Amino acid sequence: MSASSSPDPSAPCRDSGSRRTETLKFLFLAFVLLPAISVGVVGAYGFSVWFLQMIYGPPGL
Numbered sequence: 001m002s003a004s005s006s007p008d009p010s011a012p013c014r015d016s017g018s019r020r021t022e023t024l025k026f027l028f029l030a031f032v033l034l035p036a037i038s039v040g041v042v043g044a045y046g047f048s049v050w051f052l053q054m055i056y057g058p059p060g061l
Contacts, residue, residue, distance in 0.1 A: 053059075
């Protein structure tokens with residue numbers, strides 16, 4: 001084990017501001033971005049099915 005891998009007691013600790021920023025980023029990803037991407041993917045799939053049914057007709061015909 002090298003000496004550089006041990007924690008330096010004189011090094012400053014992570015400030016609470018970066019932890020708050022990281023928490024806000026997580027909340028944004030979890031509750032805004034991922035649901036928006038999910039709605040977009042499902043909408044794009046539905047649009048492609050609808051468009052293909054306009055071209056090839058409904059299933060079973």
